[in-house]
Amino acid sequence: MARSHLTLAALATSAVPGLEVSGARSFTAGGAGDFDSALLSGRDGSTSIIRVPTSQAAESEQSADLVALRALTTGIRSRLPFDVPTFLGQTPVGGTRAIVYGFLPGVHIDVDDVPPGDGLAGAIGHAIAAIHTLPTAFVGEAGLPVLSAPECHTSTTSLIESAAATGLLPSALRDRWREASADGALWQFQPTVINGALTADSFLVEGESISAVLGWSALRVGDPARDLHWLLAMNSDAAESALGAYGAARQVTTDRQFTQRAMLYAELEVARWLLHGREVRNQSIVDDAVEMLDGLVDRVHTNVANPLSTATGPIMAVSDVEAMLDRTPGDRSADDYGHAGGMKPVTDDQSERSSFSE
Numbered sequence: 001m002a003r004s005h006l007t008l009a010a011l012a013t014s015a016v017p018g019l020e021v022s023g024a025r026s027f028t029a030g031g032a033g034d035f036d037s038a039l040l041s042g043r044d045g046s047t048s049i050i051r052v053p054t055s056q057a058a059e060s061e062q063s064a065d066l067v068a069l070r071a072l073t074t075g076i077r078s079r080l081p082f083d084v085p086t087f088l089g090q091t092p093v094g095g096t097r098a099i100v101y102g103f104l105p106g107v108h109i110d111v112d113d114v115p116p117g118d119g120l121a122g123a124i125g126h127a128i129a130a131i132h133t134l135p136t137a138f139v140g141e142a143g144l145p146v147l148s149a150p151e152c153h154t155s156t157t158s159l160i161e162s163a164a165a166t167g168l169l170p171s172a173l174r175d176r177w178r179e180a181s182a183d184g185a186l187w188q189f190q191p192t193v194i195n196g197a198l199t200a201d202s203f204l205v206e207g208e209s210i211s212a213v214l215g216w217s218a219l220r221v222g223d224p225a226r227d228l229h230w231l232l233a234m235n236s237d238a239a240e241s242a243l244g245a246y247g248a249a250r251q252v253t254t255d256r257q258f259t260q261r262a263m264l265y266a267e268l269e270v271a272r273w274l275l276h277g278r279e280v281r282n283q284s285i286v287d288d289a290v291e292m293l294d295g296l297v298d299r300v301h302t303n304v305a306n307p308l309s310t311a312t313g314p315i316m317a318v319s320d321v322e323a324m325l326d327r328t329p330g331d332r333s334a335d336d337y338g339h340a341g342g343m344k345p346v347t348d349d350q351s352e353r354s355s356f357s358e
Contacts, residue, residue: 003036004026005025005026005027008026008038008098009050011098012024012038012048014091016048016088019088019089021041021043022041035052035053035054036054037050048102048103050101051101052098053096065216065217067142068218069084069085071142071144076134076135079130080131082213083104085102109200110200112235114235116235119208120205121238121239121241121245125246125248127210129246129249129250131192131213131227132192132250133193136221139221144219145221148191149190152187153187156265163268168286168289169271169274169293170293173297177267186257186260188257189224189257189258193219193221194219195219196222198230201214224258226262226265228243230266232262273288274289
């Protein structure tokens with residue numbers, strides 16, 4: 001049963017010393033999401049959000065996100081041109097814990113509504129570049145994953161082989177992905193700090209500016225292409241604008257290697273979904289993933305005609321993967337309190353992300 005906004009308000013006063021709540025309203029729809037949440041108004045004019053996980057997966061995600069937010073110190077945050085959620089306090093409740101965060105203003109964006117040019121598309125590119133230019137040392141000091149390029153390659157290869165081992169992966173996709181994995185030139189990159197789970201839902205927008213970035217549970221050092229693949233779901237001109245702004249800010253070339261790895265990661269989201277279904281022993285998820293894989297084969301044709309390695313031809317658009325993942329059942333549905341659509345990736349630890357704004 002979902003906790004009422006009044007119950008959540010009472011928990012918030014226990015979690016944050018000195019907090020006096022003057023108003024509260026539910027921030028979920030009947031407890032159908034992964035969190036019971038409420039938007040709180042303080043007597044001092046402040047606004048905050050309290051969130052209580054309703055599943056083990058949500059609790060794990062919240063814990064990982066909290067570790068990441070603590071790693072993002074004041075000094076690190078000062079390097080970012082946008083806000084990041086701020087932890088205010090926590091209190092135990094029902095075998096888990098309620099956590100209160102500061103409210104972040106802004107609206108979610110729809111990937112289809114991003115216009116080309118230096119405005120919003122450019123701001124997105126600059127925001128991602130700012131994450132990728134953070135110093136890497138703080139990530140390891142916080143005990144978060146630090147992956148080299150070879151380790152990113154090995155992890156991807158392992159994912160491909162795990163999917164192949166299920167016996168449910170079409171041979172055309174298996175060979176296509178193996179060819180990309182075997183292309184050494186594709187894996188020559190400099191790891192950076194990455195959010196690790198960026199989608200359009202990660203961003204809060206005010207006008208043509210990025211006001212905040214949400215969902216940091218997959219923070220790590222790794223392949224920057226992991227944060228870029230969702231950009232390819234925009235219309236081509238907007239994607240080019242975002243990638244151009246990103247490349248200019250980082251003084252790197254977002255060449256074919258970036259795009260190829262990004263597209264590979266997009267396609268591998270379906271493999272992750274398949275493996276997730278096997279892990280949780282949910283046959284409906286497995287069946288759904290198999291249907292997605294069949295659809296993916298139809299779109300990419302054969303690996304000979306459209307390889308992901310040296311000579312990439314027309315390959316599956318991220319938006320096609322998004323369309324498939326959008327209809328996945330159960331725990332991959334959008335949270336009731338913030339997701340505006342778009343791919344919601346299963347990260348390496350299978351955690352899911354959530355929102356701190358309206």
